[in-house]
Amino acid sequence: MAFLTTGYFAVPVYSSGMRSVTCFSVVTVEPGQGLNDLAKKYGTTRDQILKDNPQANQLGLGATLTIRENTTLLGNSKPKEVSREISRGAVASYHWPVWGRISSDYGWRGYKNFHHGIDIAVPTGTTISAARQGKVIKAGWMGVYGLAVLIDHGNGIQTLYGHNDELSVKVGEQVEMEEQIAISGNTGNTTGPHLHFEIRKNGKAVDPSDFLPQYNVVRE
Template identity: 50%
Template sequence: MAKKKQKYIDIMVIPDPNRQIKTIRISIPLLKTFFTVAVLLIFASTISLIYFTKTTSYLYTVILEKDKQISELTQIKEEQDKKIAALNKNAQMVNEKIKNLTELEEKVRRMVGLSSPPASRGNVIRSMNPDNSISYDDQTTTQLLTEIDQKTSELNDLISKVEARLNYLAALPSAYPVYGTITSPFGMRKNPFGSGYEFHPGIDISVPIGTPVKAAGKGVVVYAGWLAGYGKAVIIDHGYGIQSVYGHNSQILVKVGQTVERGDVIAKSGNTGRSTGPHVHFEIRVNGNPVNPMKYLAKEN
């Protein structure tokens, strides 16, 4: 007779001597199933743990690489920001120089009466870089600043020369003190008070008494009063060794030490002093010597 296959396992539980013994019957197939499931769970957990570990390691490596890339990009950006800041600073310096240069150019144009050309600002840059592709790196900026400084120095020198020339032109006694008929020119003439000839150191311009007499050029009044032969006279020192004399006035309107501009009224014409009729005696002296006033008056525009 075949031996009957065991289907259960009995487990006896003895709590203590005073209590009844308990028996727990567990089905062997169930127990096998339990162990099989447990082994599978352990295996799955192990596989999951290995996968998780590898995944975590991979992600950590990726994160480190990304952090490295971010750090490199941040460093690159900071370097670029520094370069951009340096370029902006260079551009600002160049623009300030250009602004000053343009203002000097405008000053020269105003001094000589020229109008400003359209879009004049930046002409220096465009002349150096026609395609307008300026790069404000240190080398280019240094070159630009050097050339702009040179042009600025040239303009300042030109301004000084123009100012000196304008001051000279403003001082020249080139305007008629009055407008009328020239009754006696410069040089030798017949003596109006007797026989023979005499040297006439100026020109006589016939005008009615009371006609405003104007300064022929900018200068300082060095004499205003009665002068023998000239009557009531005004003498203006124009600098550069040049003086102008206005004689035979009926009234003097300026004082010694007063600065006058060309066209300022300095007196009123008359017939005082050694005169044969109402007129203005106009005389120009260079280094104390009388010269023909027409050489200066002819320069009037």
């Protein structure tokens, strides 16, 4: 089997004496493997994978999928231990910069307007964090993006965070995944407070949804 497991999430649900834990593994699609193979490996179904990853049918190599595995724990066993077994201790490749309702997805908006990122509607003053470890290469006013941060992650990958109220990092700074980089706002070209988030591969914007965990995602 050639799947790389690159991360996990565990959502514990408590009931009397017994805990049902849903573990989410983030896996990277490798050559020659299909959804049925993945379903078999993780003890789930193809339908469940598609439900959690609506884009899964169009995924290419290197894309990530979020796969759930339901486990029941007894006594004192810890959800983390179960997760670690599944993930083999690896780290999730990308993290949501902020949790909120997706007010606009990546892609065409009408015939002429292409949206190069996703918009996450959050009130001004919300903490924005780095989607992945990297180095800040721009931090300041970036035209339509308002107060923005651009982070380089190596291998031609960069992430951009726009429309902030305040920036928490400076150019040249090294940041960890989930580290605070800004306070959200409504600067630049916007119609309301939100974060505009982009992932760029070799200078070209790609769909962030292909890289972010896709459970509990709320769209407008």
